Amino acid sequence: xxxxxxxxLIGHTPIVQVQSLSPVENVRLWVKLxxxxxxxxxxxxxxxxxxxxxxxxxxxxxxxxxxEPTSGNTGIAMAMVAKLKxxxxxxxxxxxxxxxxVSLLKAYGAEIIFSPGEEGxxxxxxxxxxxxxxxxxxxxxxxxxxxxxQAHYDGTGPEILEDLPDIKAFVAGLGTGGTLTGVGRRLKExxxxxxxxxxxPEFGELVYGLRSLEDGYVPPIFDPDVLDGKVKVTAxxxxxxxxxxxxxxxxxxxxxxxxxxxxxxxxAERLAKEGGGDVCCxxxxxxxxxxxxxxxxQELDVATEQVEDVLWW
Amino acid sequence: xxxxxxVKVKIPTMFRKLTGNESEVDLAPGTIGQLIDQLDERFPGxxxxxxxxxxxxxxxxxxxxxxxxxxxxxxxxxxTNEGDQVALLPSVAGG
Numbered sequence: 376x377x378x379x380x381x382x383x384l385i386g387h388t389p390i391v392q393v394q395s396l397s398p399v400e401n402v403r404l405w406v407k408l409x410x411x412x413x414x415x416x417x418x419x420x421x422x423x424x425x426x427x428x429x430x431x432x433x434x435x436x437x438x439x440x441x442x443e444p445t446s447g448n449t450g451i452a453m454a455m456v457a458k459l460k461x462x463x464x465x466x467x468x469x470x471x472x473x474x475x476x477v478s479l480l481k482a483y484g485a486e487i488i489f490s491p492g493e494e495g496x497x498x499x500x501x502x503x504x505x506x507x508x509x510x511x512x513x514x515x516x517x518x519x520x521x522x523x524x525q526a527h528y529d530g531t532g533p534e535i536l537e538d539l540p541d542i543k544a545f546v547a548g549l550g551t552g553g554t555l556t557g558v559g560r561r562l563k564e565x566x567x568x569x570x571x572x573x574x575x576p577e578f579g580e581l582v583y584g585l586r587s588l589e590d591g592y593v594p595p596i597f598d599p600d601v602l603d604g605k606v607k608v609t610a611x612x613x614x615x616x617x618x619x620x621x622x623x624x625x626x627x628x629x630x631x632x633x634x635x636x637x638x639x640x641x642x643a644e645r646l647a648k649e650g651g652g653d654v655c656c657x658x659x660x661x662x663x664x665x666x667x668x669x670x671x672x673q674e675l676d677v678a679t680e681q682v683e684d685v686l687w688w
Numbered sequence: 689x690x691x692x693x694x695v696k697v698k699i700p701t702m703f704r705k706l707t708g709n710e711s712e713v714d715l716a717p718g719t720i721g722q723l724i725d726q727l728d729e730r731f732p733g734x735x736x737x738x739x740x741x742x743x744x745x746x747x748x749x750x751x752x753x754x755x756x757x758x759x760x761x762x763x764x765x766x767x768t769n770e771g772d773q774v775a776l777l778p779s780v781a782g783g
Binding site for chain 1: 749760780
C-alpha cells in the first residue's frame with residue numbers, strides 16, 4: 376500500500392473480536408483500535424478536521440500559532456498535523472499528564488504550557504481560553520468546535536456500520552463528548568434501537584480535591600441526549616481489564632480501554648436477555664504512553680496508585 | 689459507622705466541609721431526591737450546594753447509583769435499596 380502523506384493513514388481503523396472478554400455467549404464483543412492511527416490515538420481524526428475547518432473558515436492563517444487545551448492525545452495529534460501543514464503549535468496541558476505525552480509533544484515540536492495538575496483538564500481549558508484572547512493564537516477548541524463531532528459522524532460512525540451493520544450497542548469513553556455524540560447520532564440514524572453508552576473515569580481524590588462545583592465543566596459539543604446510559608469506572612477496574620485485553624487477546628491498549636470493556640460487559644449482560652448481538656467498544660489509544668505507570672507489570676495495588684497520580688483519561 | 693439496611697453515600701472532598709469531614713454517609717433507602725433531603729436535614733445547606741432553585745441537580749454534579757449516572761435512570765426518582773452505593777461527583781472534561 377502506498378500513500379502520499381501520513382495524513383492519509385488517519386481513520387479506517389480495524390475492528391477486532393475479543394470474545395474471551397464477553398461475559399455471555401450470544402453477545403459478540405468487538406473493539407475498534409484507534410491506536411492504529413498515525414500518532415497512536417483517535418485524536419488524529421479530529422486534529423485534521425479541526426485544523427482544516429480553521430483553514431476553510433479563514434480564521435487560521437500561516438502567521439498564527441495553534442493553541443489547544445488537552446490532556447495529551449489531542450495535543451500530540453495536532454502537533455503532527457500542524458507540523459505537516461507548517462503551523463506552530465502550543466499545547467496547554469495539566470502538569471500531571473504522563474511523561475510519555477510530554478516527550479511525544481516535544482518530539483513533534485510542540486511548545487507546552489503547563490496548568491496546575493490538581494485542576495485537571497478543566498484547569499487547562501480555563502487557561503487556554505484566557506491565552507486565546509491574544510490574536511497571535513488560533514484555538515480550534517475541541518470541546519466547543521462542531522468539527523470534532525462531524526469527524527466522527529462522517530468517519531468513525533460509517534466505518535463501524537460498514538463492519539458491523541447489525542450492531543446493537545456502542546461504548547466509548549466520555550472526554551470531549553465528540554466520539555459519543557458523532558458516532559451515536561450516526562448509529563441512531565441508521566437504527567434508532569442501537570444503544571449508546573459512555574464510560575466515565577472515576578479519578579482519585581487528588582484530581583477532584585481542590586475543585587469547587589463552579590469549576591466543573593460539560594463540553595458544549597456533548598449532546599447528553601444521544602446516550603442511553605453513563606457508567607463510572609475506577610482506575611483499578613480499568614487496569615484489570617486493560618491487562619486482560621493484553622493477556623487474553625494480545626491487544627496493547629491505553630488505560631481507558633479497560634473502562635470501556637468493563638462497561639461493555641455490563642451492557643452485554645443486559646443484551647443477552649434480549650437475544651444478544653454485536654457490541655462495539657472504541658479503544659481510543661495504544662498502551663505506549665502509559666508504560667511508565669507500570670500498569671501491566673506491577674501488582675494491582677501499586678499500579679492503581681501510580682495510574683491515579685497521572686491523568687489517565 | 690456502618691448501619692445495616694442503609695444506602696452508602698460517598699461525599700466528594702469539596703462537600704466535606706458541610707459533612708464535618710465525613711467521606712461516606714449511611715442513609716435510609718429511598719429515591720435520590722429523598723436521599724438528598726436526608727443529607728440536607730443532617731447537614732443543613734447541603735441541598736443548596738448541589739441543586740438549583742428549580743430543584744434540579746446542578747449541571748456540574750453527577751449522581752451515581754451503583755456506578756450508573758442517575759440522569760439516565762429515573763433522575764431524582766431513581767430508587768435505591770439496602771446495600772446500594774451512591775456517589776456524588778463533579779463533572780470533568782477529558783481529551
